[in-house]
Amino acid sequence: MPKFLPDLRGRVAWVILGCLVCQMGLGYGYTFGPLAPDIIAEFGWTRTMYSAARAPQLFVIALASPLIGFLTIRFGARRVLCVATLILSVAFGLLAGLQSLWQLYVLVALQGLAVAGLGDIAVGQAVSQWVRRGRGLALGIVYTGSNLGGALLTRATAEIAVEESWRIAFLAMGIGALVVILPFALFAVREPEQREQGVPEPSPDDGELESDQDLDLRAALHTRSFWILGVSLFTFFFYFLGMLEHLVLFLTDHGMPLEDAAGHFSNAILLGMASKVLFGFIADRLPKRTALLLDYGLLATSSVILLWLPDPAFMWAFVLSYGFSTAARDVIYPLIISHCFGLRYMAQIYGALMLALLPGGVLGPIFAAATHDALGSYQIAFTTFAGLNLLVIVALWLVRDERKYAASVVG
Numbered sequence: 001m002p003k004f005l006p007d008l009r010g011r012v013a014w015v016i017l018g019c020l021v022c023q024m025g026l027g028y029g030y031t032f033g034p035l036a037p038d039i040i041a042e043f044g045w046t047r048t049m050y051s052a053a054r055a056p057q058l059f060v061i062a063l064a065s066p067l068i069g070f071l072t073i074r075f076g077a078r079r080v081l082c083v084a085t086l087i088l089s090v091a092f093g094l095l096a097g098l099q100s101l102w103q104l105y106v107l108v109a110l111q112g113l114a115v116a117g118l119g120d121i122a123v124g125q126a127v128s129q130w131v132r133r134g135r136g137l138a139l140g141i142v143y144t145g146s147n148l149g150g151a152l153l154t155r156a157t158a159e160i161a162v163e164e165s166w167r168i169a170f171l172a173m174g175i176g177a178l179v180v181i182l183p184f185a186l187f188a189v190r191e192p193e194q195r196e197q198g199v200p201e202p203s204p205d206d207g208e209l210e211s212d213q214d215l216d217l218r219a220a221l222h223t224r225s226f227w228i229l230g231v232s233l234f235t236f237f238f239y240f241l242g243m244l245e246h247l248v249l250f251l252t253d254h255g256m257p258l259e260d261a262a263g264h265f266s267n268a269i270l271l272g273m274a275s276k277v278l279f280g281f282i283a284d285r286l287p288k289r290t291a292l293l294l295d296y297g298l299l300a301t302s303s304v305i306l307l308w309l310p311d312p313a314f315m316w317a318f319v320l321s322y323g324f325s326t327a328a329r330d331v332i333y334p335l336i337i338s339h340c341f342g343l344r345y346m347a348q349i350y351g352a353l354m355l356a357l358l359p360g361g362v363l364g365p366i367f368a369a370a371t372h373d374a375l376g377s378y379q380i381a382f383t384t385f386a387g388l389n390l391l392v393i394v395a396l397w398l399v400r401d402e403r404k405y406a407a408s409v410v411g
Contacts, residue, residue, distance in 0.1 A: 018188025025118040027149020031157045033248045034262040038166045051369040055362045056114035062358030064116040069351025077126035081185040084117025093174030096167045124334035125347040129192045147272035155267040176324045196200040214342025223402040225340045234360035242364030254310045267277020271329025279328035288339035299325035301391035325334040
């Protein structure tokens with residue numbers, strides 16, 4: 001079998017399917033944008049007040065990520081994913097009864113804890129340990145779950161909000177987590193030691209294996225690649241979550257109907273399903289740093305195109321570049337972390353890098369909201385997004401395999 005094709009048989013196939021469904025839980029976060037107009041109108045909040053709800057959420061995600069990495073290695077991905085799904089269901093069930101701003105902040109933060117558990121760390125570790133041949137493609141397939149969930153939920157919640165209310169939309173999402181996601185987390189995801197008879201063990205030629213030369217978190221902290229990847233995650237979340245929160249608001253500000261604005265947003269998310277699989281396939285056949293630069297180059301392109309919106313001539317170019325690059329980031333980071341530091345401690349190192357979500361993800365939406373509230377326009381925010389994305393590409397050229405560098409220093 002060609003090396004770039006994953007071996008999807010037996011338990012491996014079930015693990016990949018289970019992880020994919022768990023990743024659908026990340027799609028819940030996409031719904032706050034489409035529901036924003038109704039919620040803001042009902043309570044009379046400013047956009048800055050509403051966007052600030054992301055701050056406690058991202059605070060929880062960032063600080064919980066190193067813990068999730070530790071718990072995944074200590075107790076296994078299955079237990080982490082099951083607990084995270086239960087938390088997700090509770091959070092959205094309670095959001096249906098929202099009455100005040102402080103409740104929004106608390107419940108969105110609780111949802112952040114679920115996102116940390118269902119996110120790329122636990123799922124990426126599980127898939128990477130089960131799949132050696134074609135790991136990038138396998139990760140791409142699994143990570144489509146967040147886009148599938150986001151694409152379905154943004155449209156569904158917008159329709160429910162129009163026909164019923166945003167409260168009913170939140171309640172339906174809470175019930176859906178229990179009915180759809182939990183059974184897959186509980187019965188499909190397994191740990192590598194539970195490998196079934198007949199599922200082949202990986203050979204050294206199948207891809208990167210754990211090694212005694214792998215760097216742990218302490219060693220990774222002393223490398224330049226760790227800090228460059230951390231900065232790149234900061235800029236990514238600054239831009240990605242800024243647009244996640246404000247794209248629909250920006251488009252409706254310029255007269256676009258909510259259904260159409262939510263549709264463009266949904267299409268960008270839906271495109272990520274194809275981009276993750278395609279990019280995973282490409283990443284298996286390219287040097288990992290080259291794949292990283294390719295993704296961030298397209299990300300920067302999307303932020304430059306953003307400066308010409310809402311011109312209809314540029315709308316689809318933005319949707320394509322933004323949807324492809326932001327989704328592909330999920331695939332390349334487990335691969336580049338394994339490339340730089342090895343597989344053994346990937347979950348812990350990824351968890352530590354996710355601390356960049358706290359400043360980047362918090363400041364991006366608030367910065368965009370504050371500039372809009374002060375100037376009546378997103379132009380300053382959008383220009384800042386483009387400038388940061390262009391600068392970070394230069395730094396990413398310095399990323400390297402730190403295991404080889406460490407071995408050469410010792411030698």
